[in-house]
Amino acid sequence: xxxxxxxxxxxxxxxxxxxxxxxxxxxxxxxxxxxxxxxxxxxxxxxxxxxxxxxxxxxxxxxxxxxxxxxxxxxxxxxxxxxxxxxxxxxxxxxxxxxxxxxxxxxxxxxxxxxxxxxxxxxxxxxxxxxxxxxxxxxxxxxxxxxxxxxxxxxxxxxxxxxxxxxxxxxxxxxxxxxxxxxxxxxxxxxxxxxxxxxxxxxxxxxxxxxxxxxxxxxxxxxxxxxxxxxxxxxxxxxxxxxxxxxxxxxxxxxxxxxxxxxxxxxxxxxxx
Numbered sequence: 348x349x350x351x352x353x354x355x356x357x358x359x360x361x362x363x364x365x366x367x368x369x370x371x372x373x374x375x376x377x378x379x380x381x382x383x384x385x386x387x388x389x390x391x392x393x394x395x396x397x398x399x400x401x402x403x404x405x406x407x408x409x410x411x412x413x414x415x416x417x418x419x420x421x422x423x424x425x426x427x428x429x430x431x432x433x434x435x436x437x438x439x440x441x442x443x444x445x446x447x448x449x450x451x452x453x454x455x456x457x458x459x460x461x462x463x464x465x466x467x468x469x470x471x472x473x474x475x476x477x478x479x480x481x482x483x484x485x486x487x488x489x490x491x492x493x494x495x496x497x498x499x500x501x502x503x504x505x506x507x508x509x510x511x512x513x514x515x516x517x518x519x520x521x522x523x524x525x526x527x528x529x530x531x532x533x534x535x536x537x538x539x540x541x542x543x544x545x546x547x548x549x550x551x552x553x554x555x556x557x558x559x560x561x562x563x564x565x566x567x568x569x570x571x572x573x574x575x576x577x578x579x580x581x582x583x584x585x586x587x588x589x590x591x592x593x594x595x596x597x598x599x600x601x602x603x604x605x606x607x608x609x610x611x612x613x614x615x616x617x618x619x620x
Contacts, residue, residue: 349524349552349563351483353468356490356517357460363493363514364456367395368449370497374504377445381503383587388503389443391496394433396448397440398492399455402485405472406462415475424618425476425528432475459489478528487521494518495586515578516549522585523552523563531618532559538616540609543570546578556616572609576600584614 377389384391404410415432423431442448463482466472471479480488494510501508523544535556542554543566551566580599583589591614594600602610 349520351481351487351520351524352517353463353483353486356483356486356521357463359514359517360486360490360493361456361460363490363497364395364399364452367392367493367497367500368452370500370504370506370508371445371449371452373506374445374500377443379503381499384499388500389445389448390437391500392445392448392452393440393442394437395492395496396442396451396455397436398433399452399459399489400440401436401475402489403455403459403462405474406459406466406482406485412473412475416473416477419477423477425478426618429474429476436475456489456493460486478525480525484521484524487518487524490514491518491521491582491586494582495588498583498588510579510582512548512578515582516546518582519546519549519578526554526563526617527561529617530556530559530561531616534612534615534618535559535561538612540572540606541568541570542609542613543573543604545573545575546581547575549578561616570604571606572602572604572613574600574602574610574613585617 371392374388377387379388381388381391386394401410405412415435416428418435419428419431442451463486466482468483469481471481472485474480474485494514498508536559538556539558540556544552544554552563553566553570554561554563577599580589580594584591584594584600
């Protein structure tokens with residue numbers, strides 16, 4: 348089972364929300380377009396606020412997830428379900444003043460962290476993408492939202508936005524726990540392969556693909572293909588904020604093993620939509 352350090356991830360989430368809040372206060376035009384998104388800076392900040400509040404409501408039971416799951420078609424992927432729910436939440440939450448959003452973001456992060464102890468750490472909670480997550484995994488996902496959308500806003504206004512290796516590893520721990528649910532079953536059909544994912548300065552994971560399904564756990568035994576990745580580069584590639592080939596050419600992501608060519612196929616085995 349993949350573990351997430353809840354306390355450390357909560358601290359990282361609080362710090363990241365504070366960084367995004369400070370960045371948002373420097374933006375003068377709320378309608379500034381965010382590169383590669385359909386949202387403005389104000390809409391991106393609003394998404395971060397309402398996502399934290401939504402997850403808080405899921406933990407406390409105040410949000411009925413059926414109201415959002417019912418918006419998606421029956422056979423929608425987790426990414427599609429999440430996108431539809433996000434659009435609905437953004438429509439329901441109308442605040443677009445950057446100063447107020449900056450303040451709300453910090454309080455929303457604190458609110459989500461405060462309710463983290465209300466559920467057992469291994470209790471699954473169904474979320475808006477239709478998948479069950481524990482509070483530690485939800486916290487990891489919320490940290491990822493702050494880091495990636497913080498980067499989006501920074502790129503929109505030409506600001507620096509460093510992401511630490513430690514924070515990237517905290518997000519990756521949550522991602523690894525959810526990977527089996529994001530396998531593209533068509534791409535993985537007929538494939539039987541074992542990958543070892545080696546994150547530099549962090550843990551190693553084994554992902555076994557068996558005809559459209561996947562199991563992820565600690566690295567054990569010999570793999571068909573290993574992938575060595577700098578955590579921040581892997582995170583940015585996984586979230587679509589950096590091209591795979593640029594990271595490969597710079598040595599940030601390297602594949603090897605008995606079947607190194609499986610490394611090129613890895614990205615196509617997972618779907619975000």
